[in-house]
Amino acid sequence: MSLTDLMTMAKTDKELRKRIFTKLWRAHPDECFQCMRCTSGCTSLKLLELKPHEIVLLVNSGFIQELVSSDIIWTCASCLKCRERCPQNASPYNTILELRNLAVEREAKIPEAYMKAIAQILETGLTQPEQTATTRDMQPQNREKLGLPKLPYANDKFKTVFMKILGG
Ligand code: SF4
Ligand code: SF4
Known part of the structure; x- marks a missing residue:
């Protein structure tokens, strides 16, 4: 399922959003201004169409549970390029890690x-x-x-x- 499908089908969850943000004390996804520098350098974009800027946007909007249930968060290759390229210290990589932690905690299906x-x-x-x-x-x-x-x-x-x- 694409990220666009997730956004159109899902409801926001402010509590989960708050929880992710509490854990992300070193990264600031809420300061992301969607410049897409992360996605343009993403290793997994070429192979798997992972778009880190969209993940950050979804987290900011509160579509957390949908991401946690999705395979998308497991396609990140942990190359850290997005963290290096981000001008806002929004760090999609750290956000994805927290989403994975949440997926394990909630016993979501892991590929x-x-x-x-x-x-x-x-x-x-x-x-x-x-x-x-x-x-x-x-x-x-x-x-x-x-x-x-x-x-x-x-x-x-x-x-x-x-x-x-x-x-x-
Ligand atoms: S996470 Fe950083 S690099 Fe990616 S779109 Fe947001 S501000 Fe730009
Ligand atoms: S750490 Fe993950 S999301 Fe970030 S650039 Fe690398 S593969 Fe893409």
């Missing part, structure tokens, strides 16, 4: 791919599984064959801290 990525990080400490490469003469290569050091896989300390961050 399977996202849950798989979290499980992968917890298990190995890596966002992607270790890859092998193939040479021009079709010989498989791994880190060991290439003389690269072993990757530091997740130890118990990492797992404990990660679970703490996740609130587990």
